[in-house]
Amino acid sequence: xxxxxxxxxxxxxxxxxxxxxxxxxxxxxxxxxxxxxxxxxxxxxxxxxxxxxxxxxxxxxxxxxxxxxxxxxxxxxxxxxxxxxxxxxxxxxxxxxxxxxxxxxxxxxxxxxxxxxxxxxxxxxxxxxxxxxxxxxxxxxxxxxxxxxxxxxxxxxxxxxxxxxxxxxxxxxxxxxxxxxxxxxxxxxxxxxxxxxxxxxxxxxxxxxxxxxxxxxx
Numbered sequence: 001x002x003x004x005x006x007x008x009x010x011x012x013x014x015x016x017x018x019x020x021x022x023x024x025x026x027x028x029x030x031x032x033x034x035x036x037x038x039x040x041x042x043x044x045x046x047x048x049x050x051x052x053x054x055x056x057x058x059x060x061x062x063x064x065x066x067x068x069x070x071x072x073x074x075x076x077x078x079x080x081x082x083x084x085x086x087x088x089x090x091x092x093x094x095x096x097x098x099x100x101x102x103x104x105x106x107x108x109x110x111x112x113x114x115x116x117x118x119x120x121x122x123x124x125x126x127x128x129x130x131x132x133x134x135x136x137x138x139x140x141x142x143x144x145x146x147x148x149x150x151x152x153x154x155x156x157x158x159x160x161x162x163x164x165x166x167x168x169x170x171x172x173x174x175x176x177x178x179x180x181x182x183x184x185x186x187x188x189x190x191x192x193x194x195x196x197x198x199x200x201x202x203x204x205x206x207x208x209x210x211x212x213x214x215x216x217x218x
Contacts, residue, residue: 021045036071
């Protein structure tokens with residue numbers, strides 16, 4: 001099982017190709033990645049799939065297919081209400097490395113969410129921190145998230161002073177930045193003053209909204 005669904009290997013006996021069946025849960029998506037040494041062919045068996053290929057969205061239904069060349073950045077998303085099932089055939093060395101993309105650029109200049117720990121492990125990063133005091137600050141920060149894109153930030157983090165109202169403002173801003181898609185956002189979560197049940201619910205809400213990284217402090 002994976003956070004986005006599951007897969008089954010159908011054929012991996014040969015060195016130069018393999019076949020998988022991939023199931024994507026409604027509302028979930030695979031990581032945005034590319035392969036340096038292998039190409040892929042995706043065939044949609046059931047459900048609907050949104051395939052991002054080099055920043056361009058392709059809406060596919062049952063019986064549709066798409067080819068992914070070596071080096072093309074890609075991911076599969078399921079915005080439907082039923083599971084999306086696809087068959088993925090890969091040609092090239094089965095041991096070839098898969099590389100996660102730091103971000104994707106779409107036709108309107110937006111980027112996708114990434115895991116911040118992967119960015120930090122990959123090398124130097126540049127980030128900005130937003131501190132929220134009130135709702136007007138939330139609106140201003142959202143505009144800044146778009147305005148700083150030319151500076152190529154690796155991500156932005158959103159912090160707060162504590163308390164349920166501030167916590168909600170942080171959640172609203174982080175999830176909105178993710179939906180806007182101009183930069184990836186990391187949520188600062190303060191554990192003081194919240195029960196374990198509240199923290200579990202909050203982290204689940206972030207995960208359901210597609211936010212992959214949070215920073216928790218005591």
